[in-house]
Amino acid sequence: LPALLAARSHGLTTAVVPSEQLGEAELVEGLTVWAVADLAELVEVLNGRPVCGRPVPALAPTTPDEEQAPDLADVEGQQSARWALEVAAAGGHHLFMHGPPGTGKTMLAKRLPGLLPDLDDSQALEISAIHSLAGHDLHDRLIRRPPFADPHHTATVAAMVGGGARIPRPGAISLAHRGVLFLDEAPEFGTSVLEALRTPLESGVVSIARSGATVSYPARFQLVLAANPCPCGHYGVPDSHCTCAPMMVRRYSQRLSGPILDRVDIHVAMTSSGASRLRRTAGPAPESSSVVRARVLEARDRQRRRLTNTPWRTNVEVPGAQLRKTPPPPAGLDLIDDCIARGRLSARGVDKVLRVAWTLADLAGRDKPCADDIASAMGLRQVETMGGAA
Secondary structure (H helix, E strand, C coil): CHHHHHHHHCCCCEEEEEHHHHHHHCCCCCCEEEEECCHHHHHHHHCCCCCCCCCCCCCCCCCHHHCCCCCHHHCCCCHHHHHHHHHHHHHCCCEEEECCCCCCHHHHHHHCHHHCCCCCHHHHHHHHHHHHHCCCCCCCCCCCCCCEECCCCCCCHHHHHEECCCCCEECHHHHCCCCEEEECCHHHCCHHHHHCCHHHHHHCEEEEECCCCEEEEECCCEEEEEECCCCCCCCCCCCCCCCCCHHHHHHHHCCCCHHHHHCCCEEEECCCCCCCHHHHCCCCCCCCHHHHHHHHHHHHHHHHHHCCCCCCCCHHHCCHHHHCCCCCCHHHHHHHHHHHHCCCCCHHHHHHHHHHHHHHHHHHCCCCCCHHHHHHHHHCCCCCHHHCCC
């Protein structure tokens, strides 16, 4: 798929592909594609005598992106975290969830893609090309839903950003392009792996240098981090006994560096529910993904209309210089100035607060953020978690 897209961009109009890949090749419009089963048929085509390739076996009727996505209705309680997930989906924001085991961090992260809008044609073709290059079977269909990548914490830098001996293949951050990259137990990842995320988080591109060439892959993803308070998971949890030494807890919290956490828009501290599951289920049923997704799509539509004639589509993409052209209301500006004076908000943090405030306004149907949106956006950062900087 990437080779055919490159051929089309260079003005070529005809291509020959293996018969097994005809379905994938036909995803690229504007090309005449001939399928051949062996070298003899290729010679016939090159001599101007097109042949009918061998029949291609029928494919399974379902594809991975058509599988039923996990539903947000499965997550009980954690109203603040559910709201943070909705805000993250509405504006494309990065999210950090911090709390003891069993509070639903992983369940929430896996349900984020189900809240995101479908990919348009150009995005679907772009993402399908990346996955084709990585060797994934597309089942002769474009990927229409935002991808979800959740590498294990033992992943190497090459597995995360991409690698290979001669032509590097895309890594997890490119396979999550236009979707979600979830790092569960984030402090367990290697320091070099986490720090490799810093540049792609800002630029949306990852470049891999080899002796023969330098390859660049898109990597504009939503980062979701999940972390326990300590290695055993019980530090600071009421009625629990932490077995970790104080220095171990401190080192564990410092594995997520300030620069990494500073690039995350929303920080949420999660706590265990005090009621049993049976008692919680006696209350109103949690909202389903379809209900929340409807609000997310409406907020995304407001962003699309507002950002018409600009290169950006979501609030998270708008640069700080553009954000500051529409200053917050005086009361909101006072809140920001106070946090800056207290050292709780960096220059980058100010821009992230403004982006989240715009998303809150979009969800509420307002034309611009108000002071309450600014205050709520600052509350969603909760900079105390894991000792991160604002």
